[in-house]
Amino acid sequence: MGQQGLAIDPDIVQRVSLELKELTELGIEIGIVIGGGNIFRGISASARGMDRVSADYMGMLATVINSMALQDFLERTGLDTRVLTAIRMEQLAEPYIRRRALRHLEKKRIVIFAGGTGNPYFTTDTAAALRAVEIEADVVIKGTKVDGVYDSDPVVNSDAKKFDHLTYLDVVQKQLKVMDMTAITLCMDNKIPIYVFNLMETGNLKRLVLGEKLGTKVDGG
Numbered sequence: 114m115g116q117q118g119l120a121i122d123p124d125i126v127q128r129v130s131l132e133l134k135e136l137t138e139l140g141i142e143i144g145i146v147i148g149g150g151n152i153f154r155g156i157s158a159s160a161r162g163m164d165r166v167s168a169d170y171m172g173m174l175a176t177v178i179n180s181m182a183l184q185d186f187l188e189r190t191g192l193d194t195r196v197l198t199a200i201r202m203e204q205l206a207e208p209y210i211r212r213r214a215l216r217h218l219e220k221k222r223i224v225i226f227a228g229g230t231g232n233p234y235f236t237t238d239t240a241a242a243l244r245a246v247e248i249e250a251d252v253v254i255k256g257t258k259v260d261g262v263y264d265s266d267p268v269v270n271s272d273a274k275k276f277d278h279l280t281y282l283d284v285v286q287k288q289l290k291v292m293d294m295t296a297i298t299l300c301m302d303n304k305i306p307i308y309v310f311n312l313m314e315t316g317n318l319k320r321l322v323l324g325e326k327l328g329t330k331v332d333g334g
Contacts (some may be wrong), residue, residue: 119180120152125313130186131221132318137192141322143219143250145225145320146241147183149175155216169233171202176201178238180227181205193222199231199240211247218248240294242299253305254321255292256312261329262291277326291331 121221131314136143155172182197189195195205195217206227207213212330217224229240238255245253260275267273276289281301284291289307291297300307310321310328321327 114290121179122194123186124162124318126182126186129286129312129318130183130190130192133187134190134249135319136322137221137223139322142221144214144218144244144250145180145183145223146237146244147176147179147225148237149173149177149179151175156236156271158239166233169229169235173229174230176229177205177227178204180225184203184225187223188274194225195222196225197226199226199228213246214244221247224248236293236296238296239299242292242296244304245299245305246299246303253300253307254309254310254318256288256318257309258311258313260311260314260327262289262309262331264289276329277328281331284331291329297331301333302332304333306330 133143136275149172152267153171155165155168155170158168158171177196177200178216179200184194184196197209197214198206201208202210209226209231214224214226214240226244228242229235229237230243236240241253241255244250256324262276262279263273265273266277267275277289281290284297285294291307292300308321308328308330312318317327
């Protein structure tokens with residue numbers, strides 16, 4: 114979204130696309146799950162009285178818009194991409210099929226998973242964890258606007274404490290807002306580490322992948 118008040122900030126999408134291109138040049142296979150909160154937040158709408166199921170489906174459609182925007186910018190940089198949606202809309206993207214996703218990754222295409230899980234009441238975090246399990250990802254990297262996980266909101270509380278490392282059980286017991294509990298449980302059961310970092314700072318993604326200690330790592334301990 115950026116700082117311009119636009120639903121999709123072209124400058125932000127362009128920068129992220131160039132950083133992803135750098136990762137592909139390192140030979141890394143990339144699957145991406147994008148939320149839709151810059152356009153529509155299902156949970157917020159439901160809290161304001163909208164039917165939760167309808168609101169969640171609207172949020173899923175917003176993720177498709179974001180996925181198409183990212184695909185366009187990625188392909189302008191010369192990368193081969195595919196958008197796979199959990200909700201069928203063949204005129205816009207391929208339906209999500211696990212074997213198809215794996216084949217695209219083997220061919221070094223960036224795969225963008227849109228439409229969440231295709232079901233209401235499941236968050237984008239859960240969709241990311243689920244897809245990570247299905248494609249046998251080595252790691253889940255969550256890009257945010259802050260530089261890791263804190264014990265309270267660092268934007269509101271200047272004394273908030275940042276964690277460099279947490280276990281899955283720490284997240285559950287402390288009720289930390291890393292990802293929702295379903296997503297954490299999926300990663301824990303399948304031993305997939307989670308890295309939370311600041312996506313807004315240029316170069317962070319590559320530094321993290323190359324092993325620099327950034328953000329917060331969540332694993333089995």
